[in-house]
Amino acid sequence: MVNLYCFRVLRLVVLLLLFAPFASGADNSNFYSQSQKVDALGSNFSAGMVTGVASGTNQVQSIVGLGVLGLVFEAMMAMSNPPNTIDGVTYTEVYGFGKRIFSGTSYVSGIDGGITAGILPTEIRAPLLIYPVGPVTLEIDGGARVMADVSVQNMSVIGIPASLSSLGVTMSADASAAGFLEGYAKLLVIRGGVGGQLDIIDAQSNLNARITFDGNKPLVMINAMVQFLKGRVYAFLDYFNLFSSNGWTRLLDNNLYLWNGYCYSFGNLSCPAK
Secondary structure: OOOHHHHHHHHHHHHHHHOOOOOOOOOEOOEEEEEEEEEEOOEEEEEEEEEEEOOOOOOEEEEEEEEEOOEEEEEEEEEEEOOOOOOOOEEEEEEEOOEEEEEEEEOOOOOOOEEEEEEEEEEEEEEEEEEEEOOEEEEEEEEEEEEEEEEEEEOOEOOOOHHHOEEEEEEEEEEEEEEEEEEEEEEOOEEEEEEEEEEEEEEEEEEEEEEEOOOOOOEEEEEEEEEEEEEEEEEEEEEEOOOOOOOEEEEEEEEEEEEOOEEEEEOOOOOOOO
16 A cells, blocks of 8 residues: 555655755665756746655655646656565556556566556646736736656566565656746737746656665665756737837837756766757
8 A cells, every 4th residue: 555654755845845946966876856946927937856765665756746836736646666575566656636547556577567657738727827017917827738657667576585586666757847828918009918938847767676575775776867947938018000010019028037947867867968
């Protein structure tokens, strides 16, 4: 069964990561995390990724959290419990936005040892945001579009005697989320708008954990790559002009956020070349 205490602790970790002002690196050889946050329109966009084996457990976890215009979402959580008996059966659960979308068992490699689950493209909406652009007050609609895939492979090797056995799980997770903003208003001879898209997170992680019956610590290998917050948010203001070809002349075109983003890598995965 799922360790509910561990579930709550990890959820708290993600929420704390999303509000961390700086990215955090590898906490130890069994655990890796990164996060970033930026401000735009007086609110914020943020993202965090956690992957590894939490201290004191053998549970393999990959978690992606999002912050969109001040709201925090736990976009994906995947957990797999390595076998704790000689039968070699492992149990996996995958959650999307707090709802369980998959649960099941798998057996030793070669005997139905693989599990694949995904979060279909999902759109989440944030409450309307009021933002002034010159003399025009806009109601800005915003949110994020999210998708993710998780695959788990049971790599346990059962031997006799039990001391020759090793219990292994590999977990691969890919998750991406893009934020969007759109708002437009017209006031007599003035019109204004806000728009933009932000690639909040594009994360990949490959996790390989092996536990033996001889009392040694788990052997964990982590490869990860995560990109944060690439995109543009802008505001514009036009005034009506009879002599313009389309009737409007641009008075203001201002980047509220423009950044190539952040990228971090760990292990054998690397950031794309710029």
